Amino acid sequence: MLKNQAAFLIGQQVLEIRECEMPVVSDTDVLIEVRHIGICGSDMHIFEDPYHAVKDIQLPVILGHECAGRVEAVGKKVTGLAPGDLVALEPGVPCGVCEYCRSGRYNLCPDVRFLGARPWLGGAFSKYVCHPAKWTYKLPDTMDTIEGALIEPLAVGMHAANRSGIKLGQNALILGAGCIGLMTLEACLARGVQKITIADLHSNRLTMAEKIGAENTICSSREDLISRGMEITDRNGFDVIFESSGSKAVAALAPALVKRGGKIVMVGNIFGETPFNFFQTNAKEIDIIGVFRYCNLFPTAIDLCRRKQVDTKPIVTNYFHFSEIQNALEYAINQKQAAIKTVINM
Ligand SMILES: [Zn+2]
Ligand SMILES: [Zn+2]
Numbered sequence: 001m002l003k004n005q006a007a008f009l010i011g012q013q014v015l016e017i018r019e020c021e022m023p024v025v026s027d028t029d030v031l032i033e034v035r036h037i038g039i040c041g042s043d044m045h046i047f048e049d050p051y052h053a054v055k056d057i058q059l060p061v062i063l064g065h066e067c068a069g070r071v072e073a074v075g076k077k078v079t080g081l082a083p084g085d086l087v088a089l090e091p092g093v094p095c096g097v098c099e100y101c102r103s104g105r106y107n108l109c110p111d112v113r114f115l116g117a118r119p120w121l122g123g124a125f126s127k128y129v130c131h132p133a134k135w136t137y138k139l140p141d142t143m144d145t146i147e148g149a150l151i152e153p154l155a156v157g158m159h160a161a162n163r164s165g166i167k168l169g170q171n172a173l174i175l176g177a178g179c180i181g182l183m184t185l186e187a188c189l190a191r192g193v194q195k196i197t198i199a200d201l202h203s204n205r206l207t208m209a210e211k212i213g214a215e216n217t218i219c220s221s222r223e224d225l226i227s228r229g230m231e232i233t234d235r236n237g238f239d240v241i242f243e244s245s246g247s248k249a250v251a252a253l254a255p256a257l258v259k260r261g262g263k264i265v266m267v268g269n270i271f272g273e274t275p276f277n278f279f280q281t282n283a284k285e286i287d288i289i290g291v292f293r294y295c296n297l298f299p300t301a302i303d304l305c306r307r308k309q310v311d312t313k314p315i316v317t318n319y320f321h322f323s324e325i326q327n328a329l330e331y332a333i334n335q336k337q338a339a340i341k342t343v344i345n346m
Contacts, residue, residue, distance in 0.1 A: 002072070006126035007325045008060035012049055015125075015326045016060075023122065023130030027075040030133045032087060035145035037124045037344045038066030038153065038316075039332045041178070041246065041269065043116065047329045054118065062123030065091035065115040068139065068148025069129075069346075078133040088148035090135040090155075090298045091115035091124070107159075107295040125325060127346060137298050140306045147305050149343060150312040154301045157183030159294035160267040161191055164240045171195035173229060173238040173257055174214075176245030177205035179315055179341045180267055182212060184242050186310040189213045197232055199225055200245070202337045211314065220250075229257045237262060237284075244268040248275070255280040263287045318342045 004022045007015045025031045043063045046053045050061070071085040081087065094101050094109035101109050115131075116123030122130070139148050161184060166172055172188055174181045177200035188196055189212070198209040199218040206217040218228045229238065237259035243251045246268035254264045255277045264286055281288065304310045317340045320328035325344055332342040 002128065004126060004128045006062045006123070007064075007322070009047060009050060009063055010060045012051070013047060013330070015047070015329065017323065017325070020126070022128060025073060025075055025130050027077040028133055029075045029130050030071055030078060030081055030087070030136045031073040032069040032089065032129050032131060032136070033072045034067050034069040034124060034127060034129055034346050035086075036068055036149040036346070037064045038149045038179075039064075039328060039342045039344065040066055040153070041180070044329060044333050045269075045271070048333060061116075061120045062125055063116040064124030064126075064344075065117065066149050066152040067091075067115070067124035067129070068145035068151070070145070071136075072128065074133065081133055081136060081138060086139040086143070086145055086148060087136045088139055088151040088298065088302065089115070089124070089129070089131050090137065091152060092293060093132055093135050105295055107293040125322075125344070127322075137302055139302065143302070143305055146316065146343060147313055150315070150341075151298060151301045151305070153179050153183050153341075154186065154305070154310065154312055155294035155297040156180055156267070156291070157185070157187040158190075158297050158301055158304075160184050160242055160244075160265055160291045161187035162297075163289050163291055164242070164263055164265045166191065166193050166240045168192050169195075170239035171233060172197070172240045172242060174198040174242045174244060175250050175254065176200055176243070176247070176268060177202070177209045177217075177340075178244065178246075181242070181244040182209060182315050182340070183312070184244055184267060185209060185212055185214055186312065190304055190309045197229070197238070199229075204337060205340060208314065208340060212311075225250075225253055226256050233259070239263070240265060242267050243270075246270055248272070252276060255284070255286065258284060258286055260284045261286075263289055265289045265291060267291045316341045316343050319345050322346050
């Protein structure tokens with residue numbers, strides 16, 4: 001008999017690994033033995049202060065949604081997947097019938113069931129998870145489950161780049177070189193966009209961005225972001241600003257950095273209210289674009305990795321074993337400078 005284990009968030013900043021029930025696999029589901037799970041900013045946010053982060057949260061809950069593993073068993077009606085296959089999981093399972101699902105923007109489905117999030121039907125910080133086969137993608141032989149777990153944040157970066165509509169010859173500024181900023185960089189490069197500047201407080205993150213292919217970097221703890229940005233663009237500003245720092249103070253600078261007629265794409269989650277100069281954005285006729293997760297992108301994201309048009313693995317800075325998951329989350333939160341992406345190894 002297989003035994004399941006999961007890391008339960010039992011209180012503020014307290015995880016406990018407990019034995020738990022094996023998930024029930026329906027005819028259309030797949031049972032997955034989880035191999036790698038990325039720690040996302042949203043996991044850290046809930047771990048740090050669950051009662052503040054999620055209204056009416058009832059602990060314990062299981063977090064985690066960026067995962068890949070090995071198929072253990074498949075339901076009777078599942079075709080195209082078999083035990084032993086390595087797979088990446090698209091964590092959001094939408095209803096399939098609402099207006100948003102029908103129009104293809106299923107990321108906006110109000111009834112989505114998302115791993116490690118409301119309504120808490122399960123999370124990826126577990127040994128086994130059950131997932132609908134429809135939302136489970138076989139990885140090519142050349143890819144491993146580390147790359148598989150990174151498909152989810154890559155899809156966020158691709159969705160941001162797609163929503164921006166950035167074209168060849170245009171220039172972009174990415175604010176924040178954390179995992180999502182770097183995934184946005186990868187996605188823009190894969191679209192053929194070369195003129196990309198990225199800004200961050202920490203130089204190690206900028207070194208990584210340079211290695212990936214950023215043309216310019218701005219270290220905002222040492223340089224003035226606005227004057228450097230203006231210098232780089234001959235005082236015109238950037239066609240597209242991607243805000244992925246999650247910082248109110250940084251986001252507030254976007255209207256000054258964007259070119260006339262340009263776009264500001266809000267990729268990172270900023271909690272609370274941000275002072276934003278709408279007078280300035282109107283005078284420049286700026287489009288402000290929201291980004292919520294992604295849709296219809298997992299197959300393309302996997303294909304980009306297979307073709308080596310993106311290389312996501314170097315973004316992982318730290319690996320922790322599942323038994324050290326408490327330390328892993330603490331490390332990811334307290335060592336933000338060193339930890340760009342922390343991944344749990346089962
Ligand atoms: Zn995530
Ligand atoms: Zn729906």
